[in-house]
């Protein structure tokens with residue numbers, strides 16, 4: 001690990017130009033999951049914008065009950081607490097996908113609903129969880145960006161599908177810089193989404209690897225194929241099926257499958 005890359009709250013905060021995302025930053029050397037810690041903070045409405053980072057997670061969680069495995073200090077791992085959110089929760093998933101893709105750089109793309117893809121492989125994932133409290137609904141948004149993994153760090157199966165910023169750029173990613181960028185970008189896209197949902201949807205569509213391409217999805221254990229013709233924040237992926245009809249596939253019940 002390069003010394004300059006150690007996550008340090010003061011270094012992340014220095015020059016951070018945000019109003020509330022990152023207003024409080026907590027860094028763990030090791031924790032089970034930043035989602036669990038952030039969920040505790042999210043019980044208090046005053047913690048809007050608080051961010052929990054970790055160098056290491058021992059029980060990192062991914063979407064659909066998957067594990068999210070990382071090595072010590074090889075990723076940018078954080079969970080953002082939102083306790084008063086002015087945008088529809090459905091749009092939140094798109095906001096974060098756009099913000100994380102923008103953080104990684106102009107070659108980063110989005111695979112619906114919110115996998116971030118770099119040169120055809122997954123480089124980052126986003127986990128959106130909501131908890132209802134007496135005074136507020138809290139959204140806890142977990143972000144995991146692969147930074148310093150080498151090819152051999154991924155299992156043989158994952159090597160085909162996963163990558164890291166270092167692998168793709170050939171240089172050592174600066175996690176402090178990425179942390180600053182992701183917080184600023186999240187705040188920017190949250191504000192944008194509060195004013196105009198269409199701007200977020202347009203940006204999401206611009207970054208989508210699926211829009212206007214053939215897709216195969218599994219919905220309630222059935223496979224559907226067709227052309228992706230759009231995205232609706234509430235109803236999900238819009239697909240013109242090979243059978244001719246147009247169908248919506250919501251993120252909660254749909255997974256993207258390999259094209260036959």
Ligand code: BTN
Pocket residue numbers: 032033034035057059060061062063064066068077078079115124125126127141142143144
């Ligand atoms: C996915 O399956 O693509 C989502 C992965 C989300 C991983 C992040 S890492 C920080 C936060 N803590 C967790 O346990 N998971 C999320």
